[in-house]
Amino acid sequence: MSFTVTCPICGKRDLYEFRFGGEERGPRPDEAGLTPESWCDWLHLRTNRGGPQLEWWYHHQGCGTWFSIWRDTLTNREVRPLEEES
């Protein structure tokens, strides 16, 4: 089984060159009006989609770029971007 990720600079490379950076969860919330619940929600909680998700990767053993891709968590394959759903 080979796993690959497409780096915007280096192209398609072995997944083990990369570090996973978490699912896309939007910008860090404003400090103003931040409650323990909303902070916990952003910091700790995950949507954990079973299927394609937008997520961050870091090319740790390569060019050092942070970028995002779509990957299907049920097959562990990179997939084409879904329609923008943010």
Place this chain on the structure above:
Amino acid sequence: MKFKNKSLWGRPPMKSSYDAVIIGGGIHGLATAYYLAKDHGLTDVGIIERRYVGYGGTGRNTAIVRANQRSQENVRLYYEGLQLWPSLISELDFNLMFFNCGNLNLAHGEAAMSALRLQVSTAQFHGVISELVDAKQCKELVPYLDISDRPAYPIMGGMFHPPGGTIRHDAAAWGLARGASARGVRIHQETEALGIGVENGRVVSVETDQGTIKTPRVLIAAGGYSVLVAGLIGLRLPIDVLTIQAMVSQPVKPFLNHVVSSGAYHVYCNQSLKGELVTGAHMDPWPNYTTLVTAQYIKHQAEGLTELMPAFRGLRFMRVWSGLADMTPDMAPIIDGNDPVEGLYIDCGWGYFGFKSGPVTGRYMARFMAEGRCPDILEPFTMRRFNETRFLGEIASPVYYGPWN
């Protein structure tokens, strides 16, 4: 000799309503159902399992049991769990093949030794037998260890925990399934949960691909798949689900009398009663719900093992597999109920500790579900701890925070 082809548990049709529905036919779900019926007289219980009993983490772990965790809350629970096995064997009248061989955790540096010192103190405070050993004592326990300066990370010492050992994991699932079924619990395999019905803040039903079940109580105990089940009602959890790989070698003569593990080499191994070397345990550090394996880790495993015990060179791996580990930030489980939805209970986030904790958690979870109040021993594991940033500190040194840890 002719064996009767009799199944261990019944396969009655699914009812349209139950007093409690358990999602997940693994060790946690089965144990909860068993104790609901046995201790609380709640026999109208249905277990729905997407695949078959023991398909998930229950049948994929490396069957090690122990109580040498780091934090007090965990040690208390795991120790009770460890003590439960022998009585469970006679109670279920099922041979769980408990091999009480003890666990040896190796340390390869001063920092690791101090971490073990803390773990040993915690264990001894709670009356759990665990002791620090030096490299020479490690060698006496496991003669094949290389304690010279040759390895990249030479062995400095370790922690020996005699009460631990291994249990046949399938037997535990089958025994509990049989025990639960004999008391009236219905187990429905190949039945997938598609939704959980909530009305006015209360659980009312579970949608499955075999029809709707009315019920006032639902337990999500689906191991690594719990996050997907929780997602059915939009419940987000502080969990990353990673695959963890394990493998067995060809069988050889008995040579390894203890479970040996090394944090630095990310390796643990023990010899099964059949003679195979059972070993794991690196995780692919990105969330996914597959059980795929990679050549990368077979190589990694072989390198680690042969550094620790050079005698393993030439031994062949026979089988490799993987399972899901639902990791929380503090490596302690999430056990909660009636919050925020009345009647919805959750028992997940065990990471790779799910098997050893199964029966004891099931016993307390059953009390939780029968009485509606969380037993003291499970209280620390509430999901609210993350709102309060009150971590249970099972990780000695959380350098990074995330699945790449």
